[in-house]
Amino acid sequence: MATDRRANWLKGVLDLLVLAGLAEGESYGYEISKTLAEAGLGQIKGGTLYPVLNRLEEAGLLAAEFRVTERGPGRRYYRLTDQGHETLREQGELWLAFADSVRAVLTKGKTG
Template sequence: MDQDRRAQWLRGVLDLCVLGLLARGDSYGYELAQSLEAAGLGTIQGGTLYPVLLRLQRSGLVTVYWREGGSGPARKYYTISAAGLAVVGDAAGQWAAFAGGVGAILQERTAR
């Protein structure tokens, strides 16, 4: 895939993807990056992910807490707020409609 195109797409949906993952359960930054990569979004660097998490926190969609690590230092965990859950709920339907429209356009073939 063209890396510039992928980066543009990712900028538009990374916030929602992070919220979607947090809707499944609390997580910390590295774990979120691994989940995003496993979902097929590619490698997400900390310099990209942590500003997203900070923006979500400042907007009240995510809260944070520290949890002691069993074999290392404490980790900063992120949890989705009620407002964040509402955003995910609204965005899910909007995304499905948008992606369906894009998919329909890209699948159309004309007889020329």
């Protein structure tokens, strides 16, 4: 039950987390997943992450480039587009306002 609830929370914000994870520079699938896990968001499987990356790329919020490496298989590197930066700023603020409201209501419920 707790896992389901957490998965649902993530569903609503994973695209913003991915955009935020790329705000400081380009990255690739596994690294993005690792960064989010290290931030305490739990292990995000590739099966969840890649459809989100695809959708963001299709929407023009991310640009991607496949680079072949000398050793081992190549990787697809993602970076934020200008539109991606703008969406992150706008939608990130909305999410933070929402989170503040949730916090306020929950805190009141706990102490009330």
